[in-house]
Amino acid sequence: MSGTIVAKWRRILQETGKTMSRYIYSFLVFFIFWVAFTTSLQTDELIVGAVVAFIMAFYTGKQFSEGGLSNLSFRKIVFTVRYLFVFVWEMIKANMDVAKRVLSPKMPIDPGIVEVPTKLKSNIAKLALANSITLTPGTLTVDVIEDKLYIHWINVTTTNPQETFGEISAVFEKYIKEIFE
Amino acid sequence: METIPFILSILFGAAVLAYLVGKFNYILKVGVSIVGLIWAGWLFLGLQGTLSSFTFKMLGFDIIWRINPLSWLFGMIIFGLAILTAIFSGSYMKGKERVDFYCFAMCITVASMFGIVVSGDLLSFFFFWEIMTWSSFLMVIYYRYEAQAAGLRYFVMSMIGAYAMLTALLIVYAQLGSFLFDVLSAGWSGFSLTLQIWLFVLFVIGFAVKAAMMPLHTWAPDAYTISPAPFTALFSGALSKMGIYGLALLFFVFGAGKLASSVITIQGVSLPGYILAWFGAITALLATFKAIVQDDAKKLLAYSSIGQLGYIILGFSLSSSMGVTAGLYQAVNHSIFKGMLFLAVGAVFYRTGTRKLSEMGGLITRMPYTFFVVLLGIITVAGMPPLSGFTGKWLIYEALIEKHLIFLAVVAFGASTAAFLYLYRIIFTIFLGQRPKRFDEVKEVPWMMRAPMLILALLTVYLGFYPYQLLDLINQAQVYMGIAPFDLSHSMLFNSYGNVSTITVMNIVAVVFFIVFILFNTLYKRSRKVGLKDIHTSGEVPGEEINLHYAVDFYQPFARGVSIFLKRSVSKIYASLADNLEGLFDVMRYVYTGNGQTYALFVVIALAFLFLVKDFLV
Amino acid sequence: MIYIFFGVIGLALVLAAVRFILGPTTSDRVVALDTLTTISTALLVLLGLFFHRYIYIDVALIYGVLGFVGVLTIARYLEGGL
Amino acid sequence: MIYYVAAISLILIGIYAVLVKKNMIKIVLGLTLIDSGVNILLVSLGYVKDKTAPIFSNPTLTAGDMVDPVPQALVLTAIVIGVAVTALALSIVIRIYDHHKTLNINKIRELKW
Amino acid sequence: MYLDPVLMIALPLFAAFLIPPLARISKGLVKYVPVLIIGFNLYETVMLLPHSMVKPVIVIIAAWAPPLGINLTIGPLGNVLALIISLVGFVVAVYNIRFVEEEPNEKYHMLFLLLTAGATGMVLTGDIFNLFVFLEITSISSYALTAFLRDRDGAEAAFKYLLIGSMASTFILLGIALIYATTGTLNMAQIAVRLKDVDPRIAIMALILLITGFGIEAEMFPLNGWAPDAYSQAPTPIGAAFGGIVVKAGVYALARLIYTIFSFQGIFHFILIAGIITLLIAEMSAIRQKQLKRMLAFSSIGQMGLVLIALGLATTRGVEGGLFQMFNHAMIKPLLFLSAGYLVFYSGSKNIEDMDGMGRVKPLLSFFFAFGAFAILGLPPLSGFWSKFIILSETISHGFIAVATLALFGSIIEAVYYLRVVGRLYFKAPHDGAKVQYVPKSALVAMSILALITLVTGLYPDLVMTYLKPAAAELIDKSIYIKAVLSAGL
Amino acid sequence: MRKAIAVLFLGFIGYYLLSTFLLVPFGVVRVLEGVGLKYLQDGLQQTGAANLVTSIVVNYRGFDTLGEVTVLFLAATGMGALLYSKRPTERARQNASVIVKTGARILFPLIIILGAYVFIHGHLTPGGGFQGGAIIASGFLLMFMSYRTYHVNHVILSRVESSAGSVFVIIGLLGLAYGSSFLANILPLGTANTLFSAGVIPLIYVAVGFKVGAELTALLDTMLQTVK
Amino acid sequence: MLDALHYTGYVLTSFGVLFLLLGALGILRMPDVYNRMQAGTKATTLGAVGTIMGVGLINPEWFLKTLIISLFILLSNPISSHALARGSYRIGIKMWQKKDIDAYKKAVQESEEKEEAA
Numbered sequence A: 001m002s003g004t005i006v007a008k009w010r011r012i013l014q015e016t017g018k019t020m021s022r023y024i025y026s027f028l029v030f031f032i033f034w035v036a037f038t039t040s041l042q043t044d045e046l047i048v049g050a051v052v053a054f055i056m057a058f059y060t061g062k063q064f065s066e067g068g069l070s071n072l073s074f075r076k077i078v079f080t081v082r083y084l085f086v087f088v089w090e091m092i093k094a095n096m097d098v099a100k101r102v103l104s105p106k107m108p109i110d111p112g113i114v115e116v117p118t119k120l121k122s123n124i125a126k127l128a129l130a131n132s133i134t135l136t137p138g139t140l141t142v143d144v145i146e147d148k149l150y151i152h153w154i155n156v157t158t159t160n161p162q163e164t165f166g167e168i169s170a171v172f173e174k175y176i177k178e179i180f181e
Numbered sequence B: 001m002e003t004i005p006f007i008l009s010i011l012f013g014a015a016v017l018a019y020l021v022g023k024f025n026y027i028l029k030v031g032v033s034i035v036g037l038i039w040a041g042w043l044f045l046g047l048q049g050t051l052s053s054f055t056f057k058m059l060g061f062d063i064i065w066r067i068n069p070l071s072w073l074f075g076m077i078i079f080g081l082a083i084l085t086a087i088f089s090g091s092y093m094k095g096k097e098r099v100d101f102y103c104f105a106m107c108i109t110v111a112s113m114f115g116i117v118v119s120g121d122l123l124s125f126f127f128f129w130e131i132m133t134w135s136s137f138l139m140v141i142y143y144r145y146e147a148q149a150a151g152l153r154y155f156v157m158s159m160i161g162a163y164a165m166l167t168a169l170l171i172v173y174a175q176l177g178s179f180l181f182d183v184l185s186a187g188w189s190g191f192s193l194t195l196q197i198w199l200f201v202l203f204v205i206g207f208a209v210k211a212a213m214m215p216l217h218t219w220a221p222d223a224y225t226i227s228p229a230p231f232t233a234l235f236s237g238a239l240s241k242m243g244i245y246g247l248a249l250l251f252f253v254f255g256a257g258k259l260a261s262s263v264i265t266i267q268g269v270s271l272p273g274y275i276l277a278w279f280g281a282i283t284a285l286l287a288t289f290k291a292i293v294q295d296d297a298k299k300l301l302a303y304s305s306i307g308q309l310g311y312i313i314l315g316f317s318l319s320s321s322m323g324v325t326a327g328l329y330q331a332v333n334h335s336i337f338k339g340m341l342f343l344a345v346g347a348v349f350y351r352t353g354t355r356k357l358s359e360m361g362g363l364i365t366r367m368p369y370t371f372f373v374v375l376l377g378i379i380t381v382a383g384m385p386p387l388s389g390f391t392g393k394w395l396i397y398e399a400l401i402e403k404h405l406i407f408l409a410v411v412a413f414g415a416s417t418a419a420f421l422y423l424y425r426i427i428f429t430i431f432l433g434q435r436p437k438r439f440d441e442v443k444e445v446p447w448m449m450r451a452p453m454l455i456l457a458l459l460t461v462y463l464g465f466y467p468y469q470l471l472d473l474i475n476q477a478q479v480y481m482g483i484a485p486f487d488l489s490h491s492m493l494f495n496s497y498g499n500v501s502t503i504t505v506m507n508i509v510a511v512v513f514f515i516v517f518i519l520f521n522t523l524y525k526r527s528r529k530v531g532l533k534d535i536h537t538s539g540e541v542p543g544e545e546i547n548l549h550y551a552v553d554f555y556q557p558f559a560r561g562v563s564i565f566l567k568r569s570v571s572k573i574y575a576s577l578a579d580n581l582e583g584l585f586d587v588m589r590y591v592y593t594g595n596g597q598t599y600a601l602f603v604v605i606a607l608a609f610l611f612l613v614k615d616f617l618v
Numbered sequence C: 001m002i003y004i005f006f007g008v009i010g011l012a013l014v015l016a017a018v019r020f021i022l023g024p025t026t027s028d029r030v031v032a033l034d035t036l037t038t039i040s041t042a043l044l045v046l047l048g049l050f051f052h053r054y055i056y057i058d059v060a061l062i063y064g065v066l067g068f069v070g071v072l073t074i075a076r077y078l079e080g081g082l
Numbered sequence D: 001m002i003y004y005v006a007a008i009s010l011i012l013i014g015i016y017a018v019l020v021k022k023n024m025i026k027i028v029l030g031l032t033l034i035d036s037g038v039n040i041l042l043v044s045l046g047y048v049k050d051k052t053a054p055i056f057s058n059p060t061l062t063a064g065d066m067v068d069p070v071p072q073a074l075v076l077t078a079i080v081i082g083v084a085v086t087a088l089a090l091s092i093v094i095r096i097y098d099h100h101k102t103l104n105i106n107k108i109r110e111l112k113w
Numbered sequence E: 001m002y003l004d005p006v007l008m009i010a011l012p013l014f015a016a017f018l019i020p021p022l023a024r025i026s027k028g029l030v031k032y033v034p035v036l037i038i039g040f041n042l043y044e045t046v047m048l049l050p051h052s053m054v055k056p057v058i059v060i061i062a063a064w065a066p067p068l069g070i071n072l073t074i075g076p077l078g079n080v081l082a083l084i085i086s087l088v089g090f091v092v093a094v095y096n097i098r099f100v101e102e103e104p105n106e107k108y109h110m111l112f113l114l115l116t117a118g119a120t121g122m123v124l125t126g127d128i129f130n131l132f133v134f135l136e137i138t139s140i141s142s143y144a145l146t147a148f149l150r151d152r153d154g155a156e157a158a159f160k161y162l163l164i165g166s167m168a169s170t171f172i173l174l175g176i177a178l179i180y181a182t183t184g185t186l187n188m189a190q191i192a193v194r195l196k197d198v199d200p201r202i203a204i205m206a207l208i209l210l211i212t213g214f215g216i217e218a219e220m221f222p223l224n225g226w227a228p229d230a231y232s233q234a235p236t237p238i239g240a241a242f243g244g245i246v247v248k249a250g251v252y253a254l255a256r257l258i259y260t261i262f263s264f265q266g267i268f269h270f271i272l273i274a275g276i277i278t279l280l281i282a283e284m285s286a287i288r289q290k291q292l293k294r295m296l297a298f299s300s301i302g303q304m305g306l307v308l309i310a311l312g313l314a315t316t317r318g319v320e321g322g323l324f325q326m327f328n329h330a331m332i333k334p335l336l337f338l339s340a341g342y343l344v345f346y347s348g349s350k351n352i353e354d355m356d357g358m359g360r361v362k363p364l365l366s367f368f369f370a371f372g373a374f375a376i377l378g379l380p381p382l383s384g385f386w387s388k389f390i391i392l393s394e395t396i397s398h399g400f401i402a403v404a405t406l407a408l409f410g411s412i413i414e415a416v417y418y419l420r421v422v423g424r425l426y427f428k429a430p431h432d433g434a435k436v437q438y439v440p441k442s443a444l445v446a447m448s449i450l451a452l453i454t455l456v457t458g459l460y461p462d463l464v465m466t467y468l469k470p471a472a473a474e475l476i477d478k479s480i481y482i483k484a485v486l487s488a489g490l
Numbered sequence F: 001m002r003k004a005i006a007v008l009f010l011g012f013i014g015y016y017l018l019s020t021f022l023l024v025p026f027g028v029v030r031v032l033e034g035v036g037l038k039y040l041q042d043g044l045q046q047t048g049a050a051n052l053v054t055s056i057v058v059n060y061r062g063f064d065t066l067g068e069v070t071v072l073f074l075a076a077t078g079m080g081a082l083l084y085s086k087r088p089t090e091r092a093r094q095n096a097s098v099i100v101k102t103g104a105r106i107l108f109p110l111i112i113i114l115g116a117y118v119f120i121h122g123h124l125t126p127g128g129g130f131q132g133g134a135i136i137a138s139g140f141l142l143m144f145m146s147y148r149t150y151h152v153n154h155v156i157l158s159r160v161e162s163s164a165g166s167v168f169v170i171i172g173l174l175g176l177a178y179g180s181s182f183l184a185n186i187l188p189l190g191t192a193n194t195l196f197s198a199g200v201i202p203l204i205y206v207a208v209g210f211k212v213g214a215e216l217t218a219l220l221d222t223m224l225q226t227v228k
Numbered sequence G: 001m002l003d004a005l006h007y008t009g010y011v012l013t014s015f016g017v018l019f020l021l022l023g024a025l026g027i028l029r030m031p032d033v034y035n036r037m038q039a040g041t042k043a044t045t046l047g048a049v050g051t052i053m054g055v056g057l058i059n060p061e062w063f064l065k066t067l068i069i070s071l072f073i074l075l076s077n078p079i080s081s082h083a084l085a086r087g088s089y090r091i092g093i094k095m096w097q098k099k100d101i102d103a104y105k106k107a108v109q110e111s112e113e114k115e116e117a118a
């Protein structure tokens, strides 16, 4: 009997803790943004920033973040940094590719829309993946429906989902999974 | 308190009060207006011979209200007729609706007319003139259903007249910087000839509308016919005289008569006067023709009225001592007899419910007093001795002959003779002949209606015998107007050719009249059925079997004879003019097309236009 | 140096503007518009560099945000999502 | 100089749209074009060559370095007013569309003269 | 004693902002807010009269003396016009109490309050751009109110109004831009002083742009295409407010421009000619109208034509007449609109031909309409007579006899169409369909106030003229205005 | 036909407008006594606001701004009146993709904060109540675009509008009560270029920001609800 | 150090500007709207980020703000491109294609059926 009560309270506390963590995380992010906006560390700016961040966290904290403070774990930050490098590299490649196509008089393209499966569950992860894909070689995310991405591919080499996954999104997906899930 | 503003307050107050108490009690509202009128009239009577005046400033304009012999003369007409018709109304209007409204409009009309005659400046003259217009308009449209078109025509014609007058008086103000009559009479001669002519024309248009001078008369027949009977008496008797009063002012007070000295004269008459005389004569003639063919008693009298006003204008336009006397005399006289005739016709209508001559007959036994009034009335109108009408017409012929305007005299005389045709008809068709069955039970009108008619009738008799008192008043007015007083001894009536005793004339005529009367009664006692092949219908082949009656088609040959004058009805010309004009306004459809973009385009075009002419705007 | 930047960006703006004018579909125009806003954001930052005024950076940020929301709105409108 | 030309051209194009376009939305867009033109004109009237925005954001700036701030203030107001009018215009268009089921202004002229 | 005149603007805005929460507490209370606030404005304008007549009252805002800051300049002219606006506003607000049943009625009262405040601001402000802002407040509330009933025709009218109104704003802004670029100031008094040194080629263009803009609000032909639709399709009290409030503010702006700010003489002739054309075209259009309120709308334009003629004369007396005409029109046209509104309502039709016999069914309403018709025709002793008289007198005195004649011709047309309606009201049999219903007391009170003013000023015109004379003087002699404003900072 | 007429007259107008504006020298100081130069010289000292546009908008010509706020308020009110209907309709026919939704969710608070930053720093940076309000509204627009059932609470919006507008007027009235005139700057001006400077200017701009944000949001929501 | 940042900044900006031009050229030259998006998204995003971060390096005190702008662009540009592509597809703008490869068609049909059913 008492065990269930304790469990219940634990659950409530856990829930509350999770919610609180989301609020606090949001507050921190918002406050950082404020500082970035003002690029100032004057006290009055910080106070006002704290107030604004608090208000915004209070109203939008829940929807802003799913993970809360856990987003700030060391592991995730490391993966984020690594991912950034990978991503920037991919992006530069993408742009070289675009440059080649744009500048070549014949425009060697063979476009089409292909299906790419994903194992990512959270929306934010899907967003990150979709954006990453959009910004890299010859691909553009047209839509995400459940666990499938539909990608406009400027030069389709395969339509097999397994192969498209490998070609288009495999590089990003493992990092993103680490960072967001 | 100053008398003139006090009288005005009484009259306006009576109007408002009658309207307010009118919601509660009939006797009260009629009583208030009658008492108000009598009180005001009494006070007015006391002003005779005085030079009471009242001055103040309004919006910086000098305003003066004053009394003088001329205005007193016209004031007398107004109050005399107003009081009598108000009393008549007391009975006539009983049981009718919106009597409060009626009393209100009546008192306002009287007040405004009084205001007109006491105005010593053009501003208040115009102010009261406009009040008179709308208040009488309210009366014209008193009978709601039929009256609208007539009322509108009356109002529009009045507006045209008023605005002509307004233009004239504003020009005067622009020239002289004042609206005062005194300033104007001093300054008129200083105007250029062109300006004088313009002012003259504009003022004449303004006054002629109210005086129903042809071709500005078109409102009058319908308006007279349609307004309530007692008011018609006032309308024709007093209100139309305001136009005459205006003409008198124009000619003799403002100094338009002096125009004579500077322009061509024809037989001693100034050109404008001469032209006006012709207008007056033609008005008299054509109106008579029109009157002859009317079937509606009031319409008949209305045309008659127009004709009579034509005579008055004719007299004035001569600008001679005798002519003016004739005009003024006839003005007073006309007020009396036309007042009583309209009241009488009203009385008949009150009892029979119709004004159609063709529907009536034989009422002499049922309404003897009314018959008597009408009889005296038509004698007066016809200008037969011994009644007052005789003196008036006689004076006019004399004035014309004096100026050697023989042709005009012939026209005037012709009109006068023709007048007898319709006058005969009115008495015959209403009171003589066969009485339709439905009028067998008709009774004479109540005393409250009888009395005013009889008073007026007796007045014509009195004036017929003793015109001197009136002529004396007229002479006083004439002195004020700067016209030599008319020496009675210079009239043919009274001069060296032999004094005609009005009493003798009266006796002779009375005998003649009765003989004629009996003859008619015996000869045409009965009307008869006319078969389809009966040729005894003045050459007319009847379209169906009809009850031949003097009222019906009696004057058909005559009508055909004068049809050339009647065919082109002036009012039809105006109507088609107005319709065409109004139709022309439809071009505005191309402006207000309903298309917002077109409106925007207008804005652009306007801006472009302004840019184009910008150098002129600096 | 910075004038060259302006020259190149100006050329980019012109090219994108040509696409905006050519169309042919509304989508094409919106794509051109999207590109134009992105380029303009960069241009504003460059202007800040040119005038040595920090305030242009603020303007660029705001411009970017408004441009994004605007393009997104049009995109949704195209889709019949409004 | 080119600003004058550009601004006036914008205004004229906007007015042209207002005068000629049949679709009411396009007419409203024409109105916003006019607004933009006017605003550009206003701002360019305040522009002074080689001067910068009138904000003393760093101490080296002096009054002599700056363009006239008044036109900018006016433009701010004008923009807001323009937005307000546009919003209202669109809602009127929506109402009209509800009633007439068309955006063609030629079909919306029940109210003739 | 008057309070700070800036409250005449500040309080209406404040109240408008507070109406939404008030409406949540009590919807019934909202409709009294405009009555109260505009009543306060009326009080203020009356209390200010004795002061402004002597010397313009300058109200400094935000502690910055002109030309640095915006100021209110309450000279005789501004005060008189503010009085007119508040008076009409007050009467219409009273009428509104029982008029608006349509949801969301608290918005209606808000919009109306702001319309009045905007017009008041227009006539009081001393700053030309501020004038523009208040013009926008006035027009935007007008657009919204025109379409307030959400019916088909209201929306159509509002769209046209907005279209033309936006063009007005454009031209006004362009004009202001030119003025600021050449004089470096927005204060009207200072502009007036500095424009003397400005290239006249620029100045005249600025004037043309501004005149076109404000001419639209003043219903000058051919800029008035919006007016008939807006007047007739807006809710009745708003039609009344257009005639009594909005147009007055537009004409004020026009007068201020051509008299005080610019000193071009040629423009007066243009205004005169525009006036007579406006008058004639309006009257010609009015007579052919089938709908009552549309007819009134065209008539209103015609009356404004007369005012323009008066302003175009550019003489003291002429301007006095013009102002008097504005005053009269501001009293009479709302009277006509307000009575026509219920006539339309009770007859169930907008058409004139369906007004038959309303005199019997609704005697008091019909009386007010007839009274208004007589007054607007200038029949003595109602007030319209005097203003018309003075204007025509001045027109003729200055040799424009043709103009006067045409104006009189217009008056005759006017008489025909008004009396046709009056005739129908009283002298035709009522239709079976006419509903006899209760006319709210508030409406009758509103109309009675207007009718009484019309009668009293007709009988005693000097009552009004005393205050109009200094107002006219302020226009004719611009140094009065300029000196008062520019010395305020010292 | 209409096109030809329009082109003709517009060409005409264009010619005159341009030739007039060409008389106005471009890019130079034209009027030495102009009020703009006065603001430049004394504005910072007189109002304490680094952004002179703001000091003009909120202080020198604060009365205009009150009017401007009113105009926007009017538009929102008018629109509410015109598009008033008893039952709000569903906004969108189609859902946005999960990408847009998620992106919007994340960006929304950041955009709002940006808006707040802009109106709070109106006296220091090129921004202000209107701009900040517009940014906030664009944040809401983003949400409207992304979630077809996203509604703002109009009661709250209306309260924000009302209280913000009232704050503006009340600050003005306080100026009247404690200062020399309506809208007079009754607070100390502080040190230029710090957040708490320029007296009432930032206060007013914050109020304006709230008001504009709320109004534009209400406008958008009303309009989007009605368009089907 | 500052100099190094300065020069890096200029290099970055130069690249950025170049890519902006490339992107613009791309949307001009590509055959259909989807391909234009491909060019526009990638090149202009990188170009803008490069330009802006370059300026951030040239003026290090602006760095934080330029970073914010760059992050915003990185997040928002793909989203808007995606929304545009999706919108274009759904209103029926055809792809320029050599072969008929379109996996999305079926998905759209399915999802629309689902919505209708709901």
Ligand code: NA
Pocket (backbone or CB within 6 Å): C034, C035, C037, C038, C067, C068, C071, G076, G077, G080
């Ligand atoms: Na973008």
Ligand code: NA
Pocket (backbone or CB within 6 Å): C034, C035, G040, G041, G042, G044, G045, G077, G078, G080, G081
């Ligand atoms: Na992109």
